[in-house]
Amino acid sequence: MTAPPTRADPALLRPGRPLYEEVRAHLTEGIAAGRWKAGEAIPSEAGLAAHFGVAIGTIRKAVDSLVAQGALVRRQGKGTFVTAHDGRRLMFHFFHVVGEDGAKAYPEVRTVSFERARADAAEAAALAIARDERVVRIRNVLALAGEPVIVDDLTLPSALFPGLTERIFTARDNTIYHLFQSRYGINVLRTDERLRATLAAGAIGALLRVPAGSPLLEVRRVALTFRDRPVELRVSHVNTARHAYHNTFGKGDA
Amino acid sequence: MTAPPTRADPALLRPGRPLYEEVRAHLTEGIAAGRWKAGEAIPSEAGLAAHFGVAIGTIRKAVDSLVAQGALVRRQGKGTFVTAHDGRRLMFHFFHVVGEDGAKAYPEVRTVSFERARADAAEAAALAIARDERVVRIRNVLALAGEPVIVDDLTLPSALFPGLTERIFTARDNTIYHLFQSRYGINVLRTDERLRATLAAGAIGALLRVPAGSPLLEVRRVALTFRDRPVELRVSHVNTARHAYHNTFGKGDA
DNA sequence: AAGTGGTCTAGACCACTAG
DNA sequence: TAGTGGTCTAGACCACTTC
Numbered sequence: 001m002t003a004p005p006t007r008a009d010p011a012l013l014r015p016g017r018p019l020y021e022e023v024r025a026h027l028t029e030g031i032a033a034g035r036w037k038a039g040e041a042i043p044s045e046a047g048l049a050a051h052f053g054v055a056i057g058t059i060r061k062a063v064d065s066l067v068a069q070g071a072l073v074r075r076q077g078k079g080t081f082v083t084a085h086d087g088r089r090l091m092f093h094f095f096h097v098v099g100e101d102g103a104k105a106y107p108e109v110r111t112v113s114f115e116r117a118r119a120d121a122a123e124a125a126a127l128a129i130a131r132d133e134r135v136v137r138i139r140n141v142l143a144l145a146g147e148p149v150i151v152d153d154l155t156l157p158s159a160l161f162p163g164l165t166e167r168i169f170t171a172r173d174n175t176i177y178h179l180f181q182s183r184y185g186i187n188v189l190r191t192d193e194r195l196r197a198t199l200a201a202g203a204i205g206a207l208l209r210v211p212a213g214s215p216l217l218e219v220r221r222v223a224l225t226f227r228d229r230p231v232e233l234r235v236s237h238v239n240t241a242r243h244a245y246h247n248t249f250g251k252g253d254a
Numbered sequence: 255m256t257a258p259p260t261r262a263d264p265a266l267l268r269p270g271r272p273l274y275e276e277v278r279a280h281l282t283e284g285i286a287a288g289r290w291k292a293g294e295a296i297p298s299e300a301g302l303a304a305h306f307g308v309a310i311g312t313i314r315k316a317v318d319s320l321v322a323q324g325a326l327v328r329r330q331g332k333g334t335f336v337t338a339h340d341g342r343r344l345m346f347h348f349f350h351v352v353g354e355d356g357a358k359a360y361p362e363v364r365t366v367s368f369e370r371a372r373a374d375a376a377e378a379a380a381l382a383i384a385r386d387e388r389v390v391r392i393r394n395v396l397a398l399a400g401e402p403v404i405v406d407d408l409t410l411p412s413a414l415f416p417g418l419t420e421r422i423f424t425a426r427d428n429t430i431y432h433l434f435q436s437r438y439g440i441n442v443l444r445t446d447e448r449l450r451a452t453l454a455a456g457a458i459g460a461l462l463r464v465p466a467g468s469p470l471l472e473v474r475r476v477a478l479t480f481r482d483r484p485v486e487l488r489v490s491h492v493n494t495a496r497h498a499y500h501n502t503f504g505k506g507d508a
Numbered sequence: 509a510a511g512t513g514g515t516c517t518a519g520a521c522c523a524c525t526a527g
Numbered sequence: 528t529a530g531t532g533g534t535c536t537a538g539a540c541c542a543c544t545t546c
Contacts, residue, residue: 068322069504070504094503098448102448189504190502190503190504191502191503191504192500192501192502193500193501193502193503194352194356194498194499194500194501195449195471195494195498195499195500195501196469196471196494196497196498196499197451197452197469197470197471197472197492197494198451198469199469213467215450215451215452215453215469215470216451216469217449217450217451217471218451220498224504238451240449240450240451243450244448244449244450244474245448245449245450246446246447246448246449247446247447247448247449247501248444248445248446248447249348249444249445249447250323250324250443250444250445250478
């Protein structure tokens, strides 16, 4: 007695692809649009099943994929929540510099410059915006155990961060990506990085207190939100004399 | 009328953790032990369900996790197969050097030295073997578009690669990890990497044809198989003047 | 006790591959 | 046509959280 599938709202789901993908797309849309904000719960699985008119198992499959993507987290007995980048999460998900022994540590961040400008060609290409669009450029020095180890140069499209001032930026009480999320509703989901070895020179060398010609690791990172939309360009220079950039490929253990 | 769960072979599954984890562990064990070799099909889902005495959905959940881990691949209508590292798979899963434009290319590999030795302290620690255990050290130069770009120094525990000779190593017609798999039944599932910037010197600089003092990217990689057992230490030096190391964090798009 | 996610079952039907 | 994986349903029961 397999009942014919009835939709609570047939218009919600159009055929052609699996139902769970449709559901997933709707949930993604809701999160990206800020309908459920970071840290908030989405409706219960039973509620979603009723709303979309599908079985709970189908909802679970859609939610599973968003959990795997990092957009949602489940908490048994409580609900399913939009991933919040507060505290440690982002730090240990996207910050990859470790000590020689492999130990992770929290960096202390100091902002040394904050200015408005127009995107140059490289920035425009990386951020998928037009040349000469307004951007904010920020330079931070990150110290580990009191020693400056990283110089970060951020470029942010002003259009995505309206009203961002140095005061707001430096007054944040948490990670930068948490600021993106809590104030601007931007959820960083992925990063794309290019690494190269360079030589210390000029201001960066001075900030890191290394002689010119010292080797530095350059990391060029683009942070992406839903639909692979770029939201931040970050060029880091890392003194790897006493630290390393840590990286792992392939999931799970077993 | 929920029938009491009956096991075809109750001894196969002990309680205490979810059934799908038990099933997964059994499958993992079978693959790691070489019961199903790379490229071969495991039993059908229906067959596994009958064998373990569980529902097909439970089998699917176990297989799902192994697919996510990269140990198995599904092919609709054909079966589920142990991942084979032949051809492109490993290449683009674990080889991360790209051109300035982001284009990937196949490297040409040339072996410049092959010798037997005893593990030094660093190698022993990385490979979780005793000091002075027998190892094989291999140095390769990888060229992209005819230009030498990478020097790879591999250290392999001899115990895992019995009878490995330079002739066998250089006569392979595929990637190195494919050789591991096809000849020694070793499936590389994960890698753990530490990156730093260094300066060219000595033989490595000469092989890469760069002047002493040029910046090089150093990648120290440990390749792991099931149960996070280390099987290879690889220290790479990359000339990033015209290439970059590419890296992506966070899964999926949407 | 009520509500949430987590596991597991049993079966229907679809989509793809092979002989 | 038979066998495989892929989607989906409907419901039971468990584990955890909150009131």
